[in-house]
Amino acid sequence: MGALPRLVLRDDPGRSVPLDPRTPLSIGRDPASGLCLAEARGVSRHHALVRVSRTRPGQWLLCDLGSANGTYLEGARLKDCRPLSDGDEIRLGLSGPVLQFRAGSPSAPPAAPAAAATRGRSAPVPTAVAGQLDFAGRSLPLDRIRSAYVRSRRRHPQAFSWWLLLCLGGLLLLPFPWLFWPLQAGALAGWIVLGSRWEHLLEVTLQDGLAYRHRFDSLATALAHRNGIRRAMAAAAPAGRRP
Secondary structure: OOOOOEEEEOOOOOOEEEOEOOEOEEEEOOOOOOEEOOOOOOOOOOOEEEEEOOOOOOOEEEEEOOOOOOEEEOOEEOOOOEEOOOOOEEEEOOOOOEEEEEOOOOOOOOOOOOOOEEOOEEOOOOEEEOOEEEEOOEEEEHHHEEEEEEEEEEOOOOHHHHHHHHHHHHHHHOOOHHHHHHHHHHHHHHHHHHHOOEEEEEEEEEOOOOEEEEEEOOHHHHHHHHHHHHHHHHHHOOOOOOO
16 A cells, blocks of 8 residues: 655655545644644644545645635645645745645656657756756756746647637638538637647746746656756755755
């Protein structure tokens, strides 16, 4: 049987809490919380909740409980429940403690994905040597890296507008059904194909605010690279020095 998922305090990896699918984990200053952070700055009495999705078994969700300072998942403030991926960072408040989500059974570190493509080429695997991170063709000092996040966005956000314009323009062909219906079907198929494509940006930000980005087609590959960078950051930085 594999290990249960866990929440780990980023700056104190020895402190962690296992997640039980049968019982949601509450986080806050309340002594009755599953994860009690009574002395943590910026944490509300009832701050956040981690639970399994009711519609997707095995998918863990993070929910904010109306906290005063907010709950941030990968740097973005929660407005509703959001799914968790292995290695995700949860910040309680703008300057509060950071938790890391560890998903279940440990596995071997991912090898360089031969078929993982970004802009049609193999994705470079970030490597850290002598305190330097090789990322997107640049050498970045590990002690200058502030954060590593993955941002997902639609590759063609304007696809719906294109589809709508084609549909409206196609009304001119309504008297010619042999042209009208194939055009409508083609426009609908194009919208479905283009609208379903996503891209995932791995963004590495330095202490001075300078950011470097790399694009991935695969979310799993982007997350694996992000987690590798974070492991290198944790190994290079003394405890308590991370932001």
